[in-house]
Amino acid sequence: MALVPPHGGGALKPLLLTGAALEAEKKAAAGYKKLEITTREACDCFMMGIGAFTPLSGFMGQADWKGVCAEMKMANGVFWPIPITCSAGDEDGVNVGDKLALYCDEFGGLIATMDVTEKYEIDKVFEAKNVFRTDDKEHPGVQKVYEQKKFNIAGPVKVVSEGGFPDEYKGIYATPAETRAIFEKAGWTRIAAFQTRNPLHRSHEFLCKIAVEVMDGVIIHQILGKLKAGDIPADVRVNAINALVDNYFVKNTIVTKGYPMEMRYGGPREALLHAVFRQNYGCSHLIVGRDHAGVGDYYGPFDAQKIFLEIPAGSLVIKNLNIDWTFHCYKCGGMASLRTCPHGKEDRLLLSGTMVRKTLSEGGDLPAEFSRPEVVKILQAYYQSLEEKVEIKLHGAATGDVK
């Protein structure tokens, strides 16, 4: 038995330069036209850099963009569910044939270089409706589509940076080659990825543990790129997840790693993108729970499970591991899901996100059936620090001491 192959049928394709080639390209970039890109675009460069977006060789041209939006297929026939693109406006003066140096200040400057081979106007409504199933500007993923400039510029990319992720998330950040090496060393071939942008409460722990029972191992795989306002920041989440894993999982059944992408909140389509790059990371399965990668009420709770049945056979080697909505049931006397608990709502512990945040902000405890005390402690500290900031801000605003 071997690990699943990378997506697209070939080897991993990391676009990050190293050694002399890296230094040479950095030097050459000084002479290229400079373009400031968004954090989403920079993160997509990092994903291409480490081979997580294998087999892409750069930002998508029009045929790929259109095929991906309309039927999740690139011009070469390879399955891909969400466009990976980079935009520019008239004011940027980018033309086909240019060599560009892509900059992003938030990630410390030069990220990558690109040979511009195409420039095409973005039909943003078409992209939004196809990818996000809505053109509602309140949708945070759609919002980012609309915030793009007028054109997509496309062409092969050479990545020269990892954006500080390896240092900032030491021990957590990992490339596909690294997780594949970890899995191979452990002798694992059946590996489920658990996608998360949140700290893990017991319902998430339970999803992972179901997978641990029936797989060789599970990777808790955290998104390290920027999230929408209100989400818990990555560093707090990493601590909370480490506290959970250290106290409630068996060693050598769990790997905790992260990847440098930004959420799209694209629900079903994003679940497929999560599957694509998890295959590159060497995972045989992606856990797909309730409302995977969703936001608000844009998607049905199990749309992200259903879409795996709708894509053409052979699109992916990785498989979805569907798990129903999970919770603690007092009559069951433990964690359960809608598939295993026959009891009523009144027997289940169900807390809204709003209630959880309120309790934690006030330093209150969550029931042990909802969240582990070690996790609660970390989240309480985070929410209380937020409260303090707000108080200081208010106070400062009144006295003029603090901006």
Place this chain on the structure above:
Amino acid sequence: MALVPPHGGGALKPLLLTGAALEAEKKAAAGYKKLEITTREACDCFMMGIGAFTPLSGFMGQADWKGVCAEMKMANGVFWPIPITCSAGDEDGVNVGDKLALYCDEFGGLIATMDVTEKYEIDKVFEAKNVFRTDDKEHPGVQKVYEQKKFNIAGPVKVVSEGGFPDEYKGIYATPAETRAIFEKAGWTRIAAFQTRNPLHRSHEFLCKIAVEVMDGVIIHQILGKLKAGDIPADVRVNAINALVDNYFVKNTIVTKGYPMEMRYGGPREALLHAVFRQNYGCSHLIVGRDHAGVGDYYGPFDAQKIFLEIPAGSLVIKNLNIDWTFHCYKCGGMASLRTCPHGKEDRLLLSGTMVRKTLSEGGDLPAEFSRPEVVKILQAYYQSLEEKVEIKLHGAATGDVK
């Protein structure tokens, strides 16, 4: 997607006659030589009758017997892990060419007819050592091998009885064709079988629920044939399992059925036999837990999982779904297994079988973390009825009133 095919590559092969052929064979049998067979042999006739032992067409000849013992392979190359044989002694006067009427009083008389095509002496030590990994006569499976008569007699079988199982276990007894129809109607293709000869405590419930989470459905599949002394009788067990399923499982995720075989207590080899006929029953997976089909200390706790890795690829279409030792852990706050609980023995609820029997016999309660109260009630009633019988017997013995 379709159900797994029956074992051996062809269609289900039920050897039970029906209609006019049944009546004709019963009549003809009156003129055949009569042979009294054991309950194990009768049960194997019933299994062949309903097609559970597809593709067998009768009791095994010497080449099949030897191949199955030595390398789990019949003469035609088809995988088979435990010999299915029928013995006769010199005193029975059976000869090749005979037509036999196979009788078993415990199952109401005529069971099947056989055309005797072979008669060979049984190397019982060879069979025991190969199949049971021991020739210890204390092993209940080995004991049955030794209790056989001198020869195996082999040949095609026509089955004329179901031994009263359909009436005695109405709603539970099912043929492979029947469970396949149930699965097809439900739209299930991924079905795990849970083998049991015992009532289900929470650890077993947990095994089944893990499977429910990741499969289309689970069949709790009970053995209905004779067990060793000390095991809970099938009718009590059926009631206990129904009480559990009714109160703690979601409708349309569980099918509860039984099959008319006798346990061999053959550990790893029997796990493979359990897999073979579950494939015939339409199951894609067999749950293999700790000490599957084992007895005493004859097998390592996970030998029955390991053997699935040792058989040649392609031997079976059905797959094993391995699950580790399960229990309630107070620190985990729920059911867990050695793969998911990192805590110590002192945090876990572990009760010996002896302690469970003693508590139940005394009408005591088991902890809710060990067994569901609805199940406990049924088992208490059973054990107390045993106590009463023993008391009556003792009293009777003293006064001479009761035999």
